[in-house]
Structures are given as structure tokens and as C-alpha cells.
Amino acid sequence: MxxxxxxxxxxxxxxxxxxxxxxxxxxxxxxxxxxxxxxxxxxxxxxxxxxxxxxxxxxxxxxxxxxxxxxxxxxxxxxxxxxxxxxxxxxxxxxxxxxxxSDLHEVIKANDDLSPGHHKFFLYQLLRALKYIHSANVFHRDLKPKNILANSDCKLKICDFGLARAQFNEGATPIFWTDYVATRWYRAPELCGSFFSKYTPAVDIWSIGCIFAEMLTGKPLFPGKNVVHQLDLITDLLGTPSAESVARIRNEKARRYLCSMRQKSPVPFSKKFPNADPLALRLLERLLEFDPRYRITAEEALAHPYFRGLANVDSEPSMxxxxxxxxxxxxxxxxxxxxxxxxxxxxxxxxxxxxxxxxxxxxxxxxxxxxxxxxxxxxxxxxxxxxxxxxxxxxxxxxxxxxxxxxxxxxxxxxxxxxxxxxxxxxxxxxxxxxxxxxxxxxxxxxxxxxxxxxxxxxxxxxxxxxxxxxxxxxxxxxxxxxx
Missing domain, CATH: 3.30.200.20 (Phosphorylase Kinase; domain 1)
Structure with a gap:
């Protein structure tokens, strides 16, 4: 042409x-x-x-x-x-x-034997990008495997910032956004059923945790069919959240459902992911904290022992x-x-x-x-x-x-x-x-x-x-x- x-x-x-x-x-x-x-x-x-x-x-x-x-x-x-x-x-x-x-969704689907080296290097790149994004006071809000592009040299790049927002500290008035329509499977529990919420960087951290778990198993971690099913899947793995954590859920129906739920004990991650690196599972537990206040930050995650020998603060810029x-x-x-x-x-x-x-x-x-x-x-x-x-x-x-x-x-x-x-x-x-x-x-x-x-x-x-x-x-x- x-x-x-x-x-x-x-x-x-x-x-x-x-x-x-x-x-x-x-x-x-x-x-x-x-x-x-x-x-x-x-x-x-x-x-x-x-x-x-x-x-x-x-x-x-x-x-x-x-x-x-x-x-x-x-x-x-x-x-x-x-x-x-x-x-x-x-x-x-x-x-x-x-x-x-390609993208990470296709990579995971086509590779049922991703190695521990793949898992670590992929997660490291995602957290490095997220540290940079969050340091700019920006939340992506729609992280999922299809929104992570990939090359054959195993380099990843986050894309699709159509739902992303920048937040500014301008006093005590909460800032709410009404167009949160991200994929349910990767949505943080505090946002389940909520389309009018205040956001923190923790919503992206949860999504990264779900993506990392998907790398480990080759299939989505919480493929909920609706809000109730989504909460069921989350609590089946993490156990019933505390009353204090439930109170932070903005959707009233979701709160009522969680309060009425039978008590569930958490499933050990070593049982859910029997072939995974123990250090990887320790980090995953921090990424998938039900309560956003206790979720690890991207910067903290990069300093986790799981990345020993790979991470270096000089290659992890902020802005x-x-x-x-x-x-x-x-x-x-x-x-x-x-x-x-x-x-x-x-x-x-x-x-x-x-x-x-x-x-x-x-x-x-x-x-x-x-x-x-x-x-x-x-x-x-x-x-x-x-x-x-x-x-x-x-x-x-x-x-x-x-x-x-x-x-x-x-x-x-x-x-x-x-x-x-x-x-x-x-x-x-x-x-x-x-x-x-x-x-x-x-x-x-x-x-x-x-x-x-x-x-x-x-x-x-x-x-x-x-x-x-x-x-x-x-x-x-x-x-x-x-x-x-």
C-alpha cells in the first residue's frame, strides 16, 4: 500500500x-x-x-x-x-x-505452565507501574488482564485509562465518581454493587491481587455472576469479614447480605495455590486484604521479600x-x-x-x-x-x-x-x-x-x-x- x-x-x-x-x-x-x-x-x-x-x-x-x-x-x-x-x-x-x-489475558490463556519466573517478573512490572500512577494521585480503576498489553519478551504495559481519575487534596469534602463500570471480577469488595463511591489506591491493589492469582492458576479468581455471587466467592476464600470491615461497604444491600451471611473461615492460600512460591502467597494475602485500610501499597509491595534480587528502588520511579x-x-x-x-x-x-x-x-x-x-x-x-x-x-x-x-x-x-x-x-x-x-x-x-x-x-x-x-x-x- x-x-x-x-x-x-x-x-x-x-x-x-x-x-x-x-x-x-x-x-x-x-x-x-x-x-x-x-x-x-x-x-x-x-x-x-x-x-x-x-x-x-x-x-x-x-x-x-x-x-x-x-x-x-x-x-x-x-x-x-x-x-x-x-x-x-x-x-x-x-x-x-x-x-x-498481545495482552495478559491471551498470554495466560495460551500458557498453562507459566513459570514462577514469569509470575514474579509480571507482577513486578505491574506494581512498578502502579507505584508511579498512584504517586501522581491517579487511580486506574479498571485493571484486568485485557487491559495489560504484553510482548514476546515478557514486557507488560498497562493501558486503557478510560475510567482513570486524578484526585486532588482540596479539603475534607469527599470526591465521588459516578461512572465506575469496571469488570466485576476484579472489583474491590468495598465497591461491590456501588456506582457512587469514594476511591482510594487500594481499589487498584485489589485488582492486581486478582490478576496475580489468575497468573498462578490460569483462571479468574472471583468470576462472580452478580454482586451476591461475587461476595460469596470472595468470602469463600477470605472468610467472613469483620463488622468494622463490612461497615465500609457503601452499598446497603451488600452490607445487609454480608451481615446475614453464615460465618466462614478463611481458606489457607497454601491450599488454594498449592504449587505457588510461599513468598508469593504471603504477598498475595496482603494484596487481597478485604479491608482496604490494611491492603498493602504498591511501594510496600515492591519492597516485599518476594522480589529480593529483582527489585531496585532506582528503577521504580515516582512522579x-x-x-x-x-x-x-x-x-x-x-x-x-x-x-x-x-x-x-x-x-x-x-x-x-x-x-x-x-x-x-x-x-x-x-x-x-x-x-x-x-x-x-x-x-x-x-x-x-x-x-x-x-x-x-x-x-x-x-x-x-x-x-x-x-x-x-x-x-x-x-x-x-x-x-x-x-x-x-x-x-x-x-x-x-x-x-x-x-x-x-x-x-x-x-x-x-x-x-x-x-x-x-x-x-x-x-x-x-x-x-x-x-x-x-x-x-x-x-x-x-x-x-x-
């Missing part, structure tokens, strides 16, 4: 050569492509009708913002977002991601809490045009010169680009109308490496330990991995000034604007196996 002109005179589209469809869904289409400048494979995701519903557009805005701010080797990276030809009328957006070969000015838009009710402008502003983060002009007040609205937008739309339409043989057969796309060669994990662990032993090298790698998109010199100061001005001019409603009706629509922008 020949190179296509893209959106701007910068030649964005000609940089990417489309290969094949690797994912479809209500959001649009994902295609693999080659970056002709670097030879690297990438995934380009076209999100259709972004602004059809404000709630969906807000989720996309939050996600692209968080993925720009959270730059870490164990978090999926947005490499670029295409510049639309018109600031005030665009409907679709094109996001370029690093291309990953400053995200500025409240970045999410000032959450404090007011937004129209479609408001969200379109905010998403356009995020897109400009990948176009430094235009961002500088925008932040300095330049009017870019009439600047139309002599681009190949129509050609590019036709290219994606052609992919949708003419599926590949794999797609016609209904076989899973982008799953060449679900089965992991046993030697891969040991090579990856050795590389990690080698990096950890060279603190100078580790620091330089970490800094490179955690950089924001490239920008012109001095642009950060201009950006912060603009954010502060915007924040100071806004008035916050007492409750966030959110339509639950549309939250089931899959508008998440990250390529996951659920979309393939």
Missing part, C-alpha cells in the same frame, strides 16, 4: 504506512502501520464521532491527557496524535500508539502529583464545543510550535491544512470494507506471540537486574522514558501560566456532569484485546 499524505504540511501521514486492520469496535477501527522514519511498527486508532456524546468525549479527553502526563516504561505510550485540518469542526481523531503483540490545573475542566459543565477545544488543545501537545502559538493567543482557527485527509479516510474505509483473510475467518488478530518462550522471561529479568545494577544507566533510561511529548524551549512555563488562568476563571458546579446512559459505549482509545 503506497504512502499517504496526512493532515499537515509536516507530512504526518506520509510518515506512516498502513498495514492491516487489527481491531474494530463501536469506537472505530485500529490499523497496524510502519513508521517509515524509524521502521518501527505502530498502531493507529481512528476514533469515530468523538463528540457524539459529551460523556464519551470527556473519557477520551481524560485518557489522552493522562497518557501524556504518565510517561513510564510500564505504561502504554501515545507516540503521536494527528492534527485535524480544522480546529472547530473535526469529528474523528487519529491516535498513534506503540504496537504491542509529582498531577496539577489540579490540568483537570480544571472537571469543575464545570462542558458543551461539545468545549470538549472539542480541550481535545484540540491536547492534540497540540504533539505539535510544539503550534502549541506555543496557541498558548500565546494566536488565532489558529482559520489555518486550514493542505492535507490528504480525504485519502486517509478512504484508506481506513477500504480496510473496513475489505477485511483480511484472518478477519474473514474470525480469527484473533495481532496474537502471534500469545505463547511465550520460556527463555524469554529469564532474559528479561536478567536485563532488568542488569539495569538495576547500573544506577547511572537506569537513571538515564528512566528519565528518557518519562519525558512528555517534545516541546519547544520554555513552553512548559507558558503552558502552566495558561492553565492557571483557565483554572482561576472557572466556577465549579457542586456535582460533576456525567450521563450514565452512555458509559457502556466503548469509547476508550487504547488498543486492547477486548477490541480485537
Amino acid at each position: 503506497p504512502d499517504k499524505e496526512f493532515f499537515t504540511e509536516y507530512g504526518e501521514a506520509s510518515q506512516y504506512k498502513i498495514q492491516e486492520v487489527i481491531g474494530k469496535g463501536s469506537y472505530g477501527i485500529v490499523a497496524s502501520a510502519i513508521d517509515t522514519h524509524t521502521g518501527e511498527m505502530v498502531a493507529i486508532k481512528k476514533i469515530n464521532d468523538v463528540f457524539e456524546h459529551v460523556s464519551d468525549a470527556m473519557r477520551i479527553l481524560r485518557e489522552i491527557k493522562l497518557l501524556r502526563l504518565l510517561r513510564h516504561p510500564d505504561i502504554v505510550e501515545i507516540k503521536h496524535i494527528m492534527l485535524p485540518p480544522c480546529r472547530r469542526e473535526f469529528k474523528d481523531i487519529y491516535v498513534v500508539f506503540e504496537l504491542m503483540e 509529582k502529583p498531577i496539577s489540579k490545573f490540568e483537570f480544571a475542566f472537571e469543575r464545570r459543565k462542558l458543551t461539545k464545543d468545549d470538549v472539542r477545544e480541550l481535545i484540540y488543545r491536547e492534540i497540540l501537545e504533539y505539535h510544539p510550535q503550534m502549541l506555543r502559538e496557541y498558548l500565546q493567543g494566536a488565532d489558529l482557527s482559520s489555518f486550514m491544512y493542505p492535507s490528504g485527509l480525504d485519502q486517509f479516510k478512504q484508506q481506513f474505509a477500504s480496510l473496513e470494507e475489505n477485511p483480511s483473510p484472518k478477519e474473514r475467518r474470525g480469527t484473533s488478530l495481532l496474537r502471534k506471540y500469545a505463547s511465550l518462550p520460556r527463555e524469554r522471561v529469564y532474559k528479561s529479568i536478567e536485563e532488568t537486574m542488569e539495569d538495576n545494577s547500573d544506577s547511572g544507566r537506569t537513571t538515564s533510561v528512566r528519565r528518557a522514558a518519562c519525558q512528555s511529548p517534545p516541546s519547544s524551549q520554555g513552553i512548559d512555563k507558558i503552558r502552566e501560566s495558561a492553565l492557571r488562568r483557565a483554572f482561576s476563571s472557572q466556577t465549579a458546579p457542586k456535582t460533576p456532569s456525567c450521563s450514565v446512559h452512555y458509559l457502556s459505549r466503548n469509547s476508550s482509545i487504547v488498543l486492547t484485546s477486548a477490541e480485537v
